[in-house]
Amino acid sequence: MRTVSRTIAALAGVALFATGCGGGGDSGSSTSTPEDPAAAPTAEASGPPTRGDADLVIWTDELKIDAVKEVASGFAEDNGISVDVQAITDTQANFITANTAGNGPDVVLGAHDWIGNLVQNGAIDPLQLTPDQLGEYSDVAVKATTYDERLYGLPYGVESLVLYRNTDLVPEAPATLDDAFAAGQAVVAAGQAESPFNLPVGELGDAYHMQPLYTSAGGYVFGRNAEGDYDPTDLGVGNPASIEAGKKIAALGAGGSNVLSSSISGDNSIALFAAGKAPFLLSGPWARADVEKAGFGYEIQPVPGFAGAEPAKPFAGVQAFFVASKGKNKAFAQEFVANTMNTPEAMQTMFDMAKLPPALTSLQESVGATDPRLKAYLDAANAGEPMPAIPQMAAVFEPLGKAYAAIVGGADPTQTMTATGQTIADAIG
Amino acid sequence: MVQTIDRTDDIRSPESPPARGGRSTATSVLVVKVVALGTVIGLAFALLPTLLAQERWGYLTALLLIVLAIVATYATKRGMPAKYLLPGTLLLVTLVVYPAISTVQLSFTNFGDGTRTTQEQTVAQIIGSSVVQSPDAPRYNLTVGTTGSKTDGPFAFLLVDPTNDDQSFAGTADGLEELEDAAVTDGFVVEADGYELLTPVEVNAAAAALAEFTVPTDDGAIRQLGIRQAFEGRTTLQYDQDAATITNTTTDVVYTVEQQGDREYFVSPDGVRLSDQSWQANVGWSNYGRAFTDSRISGDFFKIFVWTVVFATLSVALTFGLGLLLATTLNDPRVRGQKLYRSVLLLPYAIPGFISILVWSGFYNRDFGLINDLTGLDVNWLGNPTTAKAAVLLTNLWLGFPYMFLVTTGALQTIPADLKEAARMDGATGFMSFRKITLPLMIVTTAPLLVATFAFNFNNFNIIFLLTEGGPFTPDNPTAGGTDILISYTIRLAFGAGGAQFGFASAIAVLLFVLTGVIAALQFRYTRALEDVH
Numbered sequence: 001m002r003t004v005s006r007t008i009a010a011l012a013g014v015a016l017f018a019t020g021c022g023g024g025g026d027s028g029s030s031t032s033t034p035e036d037p038a039a040a041p042t043a044e045a046s047g048p049p050t051r052g053d054a055d056l057v058i059w060t061d062e063l064k065i066d067a068v069k070e071v072a073s074g075f076a077e078d079n080g081i082s083v084d085v086q087a088i089t090d091t092q093a094n095f096i097t098a099n100t101a102g103n104g105p106d107v108v109l110g111a112h113d114w115i116g117n118l119v120q121n122g123a124i125d126p127l128q129l130t131p132d133q134l135g136e137y138s139d140v141a142v143k144a145t146t147y148d149e150r151l152y153g154l155p156y157g158v159e160s161l162v163l164y165r166n167t168d169l170v171p172e173a174p175a176t177l178d179d180a181f182a183a184g185q186a187v188v189a190a191g192q193a194e195s196p197f198n199l200p201v202g203e204l205g206d207a208y209h210m211q212p213l214y215t216s217a218g219g220y221v222f223g224r225n226a227e228g229d230y231d232p233t234d235l236g237v238g239n240p241a242s243i244e245a246g247k248k249i250a251a252l253g254a255g256g257s258n259v260l261s262s263s264i265s266g267d268n269s270i271a272l273f274a275a276g277k278a279p280f281l282l283s284g285p286w287a288r289a290d291v292e293k294a295g296f297g298y299e300i301q302p303v304p305g306f307a308g309a310e311p312a313k314p315f316a317g318v319q320a321f322f323v324a325s326k327g328k329n330k331a332f333a334q335e336f337v338a339n340t341m342n343t344p345e346a347m348q349t350m351f352d353m354a355k356l357p358p359a360l361t362s363l364q365e366s367v368g369a370t371d372p373r374l375k376a377y378l379d380a381a382n383a384g385e386p387m388p389a390i391p392q393m394a395a396v397f398e399p400l401g402k403a404y405a406a407i408v409g410g411a412d413p414t415q416t417m418t419a420t421g422q423t424i425a426d427a428i429g
Numbered sequence: 430m431v432q433t434i435d436r437t438d439d440i441r442s443p444e445s446p447p448a449r450g451g452r453s454t455a456t457s458v459l460v461v462k463v464v465a466l467g468t469v470i471g472l473a474f475a476l477l478p479t480l481l482a483q484e485r486w487g488y489l490t491a492l493l494l495i496v497l498a499i500v501a502t503y504a505t506k507r508g509m510p511a512k513y514l515l516p517g518t519l520l521l522v523t524l525v526v527y528p529a530i531s532t533v534q535l536s537f538t539n540f541g542d543g544t545r546t547t548q549e550q551t552v553a554q555i556i557g558s559s560v561v562q563s564p565d566a567p568r569y570n571l572t573v574g575t576t577g578s579k580t581d582g583p584f585a586f587l588l589v590d591p592t593n594d595d596q597s598f599a600g601t602a603d604g605l606e607e608l609e610d611a612a613v614t615d616g617f618v619v620e621a622d623g624y625e626l627l628t629p630v631e632v633n634a635a636a637a638a639l640a641e642f643t644v645p646t647d648d649g650a651i652r653q654l655g656i657r658q659a660f661e662g663r664t665t666l667q668y669d670q671d672a673a674t675i676t677n678t679t680t681d682v683v684y685t686v687e688q689q690g691d692r693e694y695f696v697s698p699d700g701v702r703l704s705d706q707s708w709q710a711n712v713g714w715s716n717y718g719r720a721f722t723d724s725r726i727s728g729d730f731f732k733i734f735v736w737t738v739v740f741a742t743l744s745v746a747l748t749f750g751l752g753l754l755l756a757t758t759l760n761d762p763r764v765r766g767q768k769l770y771r772s773v774l775l776l777p778y779a780i781p782g783f784i785s786i787l788v789w790s791g792f793y794n795r796d797f798g799l800i801n802d803l804t805g806l807d808v809n810w811l812g813n814p815t816t817a818k819a820a821v822l823l824t825n826l827w828l829g830f831p832y833m834f835l836v837t838t839g840a841l842q843t844i845p846a847d848l849k850e851a852a853r854m855d856g857a858t859g860f861m862s863f864r865k866i867t868l869p870l871m872i873v874t875t876a877p878l879l880v881a882t883f884a885f886n887f888n889n890f891n892i893i894f895l896l897t898e899g900g901p902f903t904p905d906n907p908t909a910g911g912t913d914i915l916i917s918y919t920i921r922l923a924f925g926a927g928g929a930q931f932g933f934a935s936a937i938a939v940l941l942f943v944l945t946g947v948i949a950a951l952q953f954r955y956t957r958a959l960e961d962v963h
Binding site for chain 1: 542543545546550551554555557558560562564568629630632633636639640653654655656657658660662704705706790791794795796797811812897898901902903904905907908925928929
């Protein structure tokens with residue numbers, strides 16, 4: 001009996017050795033047979049993001065994944081390859097880490113203000129579009145995706161802040177911000193609303209949403225150098241123009257007319273407007289779905305400026321396709337972005353399914369003609385300034401936001417702006 | 430007749446397995462052992478090719494040592510203590526010691542955003558990104574051909590110029606020449622004498638070799654663009670390896686390596702940086718030095734440290750107090766519906782913290798929050814440093830008391846009832862017997878848990894970040910907020926303004942580890958003193 005059990009033990013051991021060896025052989029190779037039909041793209045929204053084994057891996061987020069899958073499966077069929085489109089959260093940080101390790105995607109979708117950080121980490125390659133092809137896109141889109149005189153992203157969508165108005169509460173369009181504030185306060189005084197003007201401030205402030213007011217009141221964040229790029233040495237926060245702007249904002253806060261309040265934050269501003277508790281909302285195309293669901297009559301217009309002041313220039317955000325520098329299939333990635341995505345048909349598909357105002361000029365004209373609300377989004381975006389993509393911008397958002405929150409809460413604008421300017425200058429180094 | 434009981438059977442060989450039924454147990458144990466060991470060895474074999482291919486010698490050695498240790502411990506009959514200790518030790522080493530060592534290693538570098546790659550990779554990326562297309566050259570339609578192997582070349586670009594009547598060219602490493610006898614369909618070369626054409630998938634597979642391949646022309650070189658296009662362009666930057674400089678061939682500016690802060694950049698003689706890309710470098714103790722000498726940090730550090738200790742202590746005290754109170758109340762046999770109460774009281778523990786904390790942060794809103802609505806107050810909870818601290822403690826109390834309730838309920842059951850009876854007979858009131866008998870015994874049993882809860886709350890990043898993001902900030906100090914604890918403060922420093930700085934964050938993590946370890950060690954020593962009393 002002992003001999004039999006020993007033999008069984010030995011055989012079992014050998015069998016397991018063999019399994020291990022056999023399994024080891026396959027783990028190194030990747031699968032990519034030309035005969036594969038376009039593999040059904042998979043969506044992975046949880047767990048640490050990794051690339052799969054497909055011939056082209058694209059990372060995007062939940063809002064755009066359907067649109068990208070549509071275009072990508074066409075590309076896959078044309079070339080007889082498999083494509084994997086994955087929905088990732090916290091995309092920028094995950095992409096940089098994965099790309100440096102060689103595990104990243106081949107194409108990634110993101111906002112243009114990532115470009116500075118991505119280039120700093122050597123994570124993306126520039127694109128080589130001809131000047132003719134580039135001329136097809138709107139100026140603000142091209143300006144936003146150009147960095148250090150190279151084109152780093154293919155723009156497909158532009159967005160910026162617009163002013164939503166509840167026409168049931170305020171039938172007339174305000175010509176200036178002061179008109180809007182007055183109308184909002186009248187509505188609140190009449191008891192029909194709780195907040196006169198929904199501009200998200202919160203405890204930590206929001207420099208992005210305050211930008212139209214800040215620019216109309218005369219302030220700027222970074223100046224431009226001779227080549228037209230943002231100049232990190234020309235910081236606008238802390239100089240006299242920004243202090244004047246701070247004073248104007250303080251007059252709207254707790255120390256003044258109480259139009260702006262830190263109780264309104266990114267969490268509740270859209271929800272309150274959609275619930276009919278506020279006549280005005282300063283937000284972007286991302287709020288459109290909620291507002292339409294609410295069902296009341298609403299209008300959109302580009303953000304007006306203060307009376308007798310400069311026009312408001314909200315930050316324009318451009319969504320673009322980037323090509324990873326260490327992707328495993330750079331040839332397919334460049335082909336997809338520069339040739340397949342760069343066509344009116346693909347851009348039309350992106351717009352139809354992701355609903356983002358398009359960056360292609362011809363598409364802007366055609367969709368703007370049929371939908372006046374979309375035209376308002378496009379006009380606002382084309383009039384905006386692209387958000388600075390330089391890495392130094394990351395040092396600006398938080399302190400400037402906190403400064404706004406303090407000013408709206410009643411702090412002295414001169415002291416606040418000067419101190420914030422000093423903090424940012426120290427952080428930039 | 431006296432029957433002598435033969436004891437020799439029992440003392441003969443205590444280690445030999447019992448007879449009959451024992452033999453099948455021995456066989457099944459042996460089979461289980463073989464299966465387990467075989468799986469371990471099989472896993473190791475499965476990982477070997479990948480590690481060898483990626484040349485990860487460190488991981489390979491570690492893997493072999495671990496497998497050796499497992500097999501040596503479990504395959505032999507000796508070393509009984511090792512059999513029990515090995516799994517825990519292995520997990521400790523791989524999941525605690527190894528990450529700690531990696532963190533320490535990382536803390537001596539400047540790894541972060543902008544310094545993720547080596548110098549060679551950074552230079553290659555800078556040079557590679559400097560290709561500028563020639564404005565007048567056409568875009569060629571590309572088909573890649575080879576005169577040798579499909580993966581290594583030698584390659585040739587078979588180009589068709591769509592602007593010039595579909596004229597076809599062959600581009601090799603020697604230059605561009607006209608291609609005769611090529612079949613062109615739809616603007617692409619589909620057949621050419623002497624060349625084997627690559628399909629798109631093969632072109633993609635040969636990307637590494639093709640990346641080096643360019644066709645030199647007068648104005649630069651023709652490069653591949655995607656699968657089906659080629660363009661002519663020049664690299665405007667050139668790297669001189671011996672001098673370690675980069676030269677811009679159009680402006681003739683020479684960029685040399687210069688140290689700025691804890692990073693090195695390529696800088697022109699005027700002080701203009703070529704690119705914000707830097708590379709990973711060893712910086713020695715400067716990260717630690719920065720933690721102690723940076724004026725922003727040293728100014729706020731003490732204040733934040735005090736609040737962190739206060740926060741952790743109060744969290745433990747309040748949750749333990751409330752948990753104990755509820756446990757003693759519900760432990761009384763006269764209470765009806767104990768199970769119902771217990772299930773309801775456990776709910777805060779069951780709801781994921783992320784969701785509940787975010788909901789709580791909505792409660793504290795000054796104008797629209799639940800708390801001000803219900804109580805009629807107009808307190809700016811999260812805007813005032815004191816009330817924000819109170820809010821954080823309140824929410825942490827809500828989150829933490831179910832755990833303490835469970836623990837103290839269990840501990841209460843272990844106190845023998847006759848102790849309390851004896852106290853009652855001696856004339857102790859309820860509260861006195863609680864204070865003198867129940868409470869000391871409780872603390873002795875739950876002391877390690879209290880120490881652990883303290884350490885957990887000392888670094889309780891979630892609640893601070895999700896509830897207040899560090900709490901109300903004053904305009905002259907946007908880095909340190911009213912409810913900031915050490916960990917949230919340092920995460921903001923390391924990952925906030927200047928992009929992610931992993932090296933600096935690792936140094937702070939090591940310092941916090943030392944700090945928390947020292948505090949925990951002191952607390953353990955104190956609680957051991959408690960035990961000595963008993």
